[in-house]
Amino acid sequence: MRWGELIRRLVLVPPTLFGVAVIVFVLLRVVPGDPIAMMIPPGASEADIGRLRALYGLDQPILQQFATWLGQVASGDFGRSISVRQRVLELLLARLPATIELALLATMIAVVLGVVAALAGILLRGRRAEWIVDGGIGMLLAIPDFLWALILLLLFGVLIPLLPISGRIDPEIDLNLRSNFYLIESVLAGRFDIAFALLHHMILPAVALALPFAALVARLLKASLAEAEDQDYAQIARARGYSRPNILLHEVFPNALIPTVALGGVQVTLLLGGTVLVERIFSYEGIGNMAIDAVINRDFPLIQGLVLTFAVLFIALNLVVDLVVTMLDPRLRYG
Amino acid sequence: MADIAVTSIATPPSRLLAGLKRGGPRLWLGAALVALLVLAAIFAPLLAPHDPLEQDLMSAQLPPAWMTGGEPAYLLGTDSLGRCVLSRLIYSARTAVMVALIAATLAAAIGVALGLLAGSFGGWVDQFISRLIDVWMAFPPVLLSIVLAAVIGAGLTSVIAAIVVVDWTRFARVIRAETMVQLTRDYAAAARVIGLSRVKLLRLEILPNLVPLLVTLLAVEMGIAILVEVILSFVGISVAGDTPTWGSMIAEGRQIVYQAPWIMALPIVCIITSVIGLNLFGDGLRHALDPVQRS
């Protein structure tokens, strides 16, 4: 039964997360690099260093440190950041909404672009113009998101200075919002001036993230459409007097959507991973940008918290994709 | 029949020709771009007009020679310390090619070994390797390589290690699946019937059939390795000090992008050319090596 499969997947989540936790934890500690060395002012005494070490629990044996940390995480405490000196959970909760909004916007742009490109490609199927669509998709796919970010930054930020190239919103704007989901909240509250100002900043990083993913969606969907169109039921629909656009939209598309979501949905994780650099390039205040700072500063607790957050997002995405596929495909719902 | 793979060296000329024809313009364009990259890397000292580290603060931020204010001595201009951009681009190709070759080969070696093991032995070996891949896939790859490179410390070895540790799964996953598919084919059953041992079967029958796939993956992985190196040097945790890399040039250019956009634009052009070249080359090679057109 389908629910059995879902439960099996859910049961596998904790061990996978545990594996991720172990790997990060061990990686950070067996290799050289001392976070304390980076935060002490010059001229600090050995005793000072020792006290700092004890404060962050770094004087304990590794196993002890791991057990302590795991126990804290289980009770919702990710520890204190070494470099920013705030609670890791607070930092994550403050920055995560910015990344989620960016990733959602990028996904929406990518899906729209990808579906349009796939439909254009399939309508041109067999004609010479088809290779223009295929070639364009190939180009978009070969260049990764952070290069698109740099290209867009140069083109629309510098050469034709249409859009801002850093930050999430102009600092002088008075936000006065309750949550950190600025975009979602401002749209829901009908404060479109703020939403517009936010989009103004988000559009370049979002498009950069969206382009390779749009190409992926387009390629998958076009191949699935072509395959579904060759199936008997689609051919027979032609013999029933339906026009080709009608068949593509009503008969073929719902079928082609299933493999596209199953294969492409998982790749949203790539888009999510891409936020790390794209946020960096556009100085966008999300968890990706924060991750790079955390790594450079050897901020162990923050890195651990961030990696776990990404892992949870990745796993959750996989489950959501599975659920959506089940919803789309009646054959998977029961038997 | 369909499953006879073309192995590398012993290919008779007629088959080689047929293969080149199947590769088409992709193969040629890709090979040309890759050759350009490799030649630039090998002959960097001969090609570069200046020492890439030589600073000339008197002529800092010069635009390319054809723009107003450019100087013919600095064909592609200079950066904020007055270093020759063209020479730095050429020397950066060295780092890129070195990282690409070594990292991709090592990642392939590990990935193929584990993929073959998982695909052919099945059982708990497969379970273990598959779970390992699952855990790996739960990391954002970019973040993982950044973490790795940062904790291992700056240097070429650390960049390569970061790429290998992150990317072996790309090979392992595909090779595992493909091995399983190949083992169900008739020729594998036939080989078992005539008494080939498992190791011999893998080496003589399965591996040759994986060659076209492997070559494509390698080419793509080299492109990825180049990109990861760019990312790491952009973030500032790649090779130490003032060794020129495309990524560090972009990071420097980002700071003065309004004053001197070409400093950022030129390495981007180099990266895109290399990556597209490698992709085309891999794609062309796959078509050339694979007598069965698997799309």
Add this chain to the structure above:
Amino acid sequence: MTATFTVEGLKVAIGAANVLRGVSLEVQPGEVRGLVGESGAGKSMLGRAVLGLLPANAAVTAGRIAFEGRDLLAMAEAERRRLLGRRIALIPQDPMTSLNPVKRIGAQIGNLLRHHLDLSKRTALARAAELLTEVAIREPERVLALYPHEISGGMRQRVLIAMAFACDPALVIADEPTTALDVTVQRQVLQLVERLRLRHGSAVLFVTHDLGVVAKICRSMTVLHAGRVLEEGETANVLTRPRHAYTRALLAATPRADRPAEALRPVPPALIEQLWSEAHRLDDVAAVDAA
């Protein structure tokens, strides 16, 4: 009286190969005509040409396909679409792949009815239920809410038959509708086709390689071989007094209840020779016709 369906000198080529080399046949209103031949004879290609389903690399190179006197090939696309599915319907070969897997049975029949007959959603569903009753499906309302994978192959074929007769077509092209079914289900399907064509007053072109099926339900038949018509006439006449050696060979290969089955034999060389010379003679005739 105009024939319901006329094919004149139809030639279809796939690339350089001619799959139909000048086929002519007629179906009168209410007639059930069998179109027989072994696989590769071109019988399916004929059906596809009528329905506009020729593969991309195939093309009609000569001839005429007329429906109620109007040339289907010369007709505007939109006009032909109004005929297809309404006046000319298809019973497809494979019930397992011929229904859209992600749409409920009710939606598939309902869409067809609404596409051609301008019904409201509710009337269309009610009509769909009636159609299912006509093809002897019990609890039609329940079945309308099911997906194709939830019903058996025989039931799917009945749904497809219901869809073919949904708009009272003048002509139904049945493309080997029994081939994919097992023998007991085959008989029910044949009875259904017979019953529905009488009720809806449709003519049927029954494409099959099974002479037993033809003998059961077709009044007349056309034998196709290598893209040409070898023989045609009243079924009884053709089957009892086959004029052509090929038809005799086909007949001999058909298992019958009243005598032990003969082993399948390859076509004897002499027969191939004869067919070959015949084919060339026909080429000459065609050349004269064209001149």
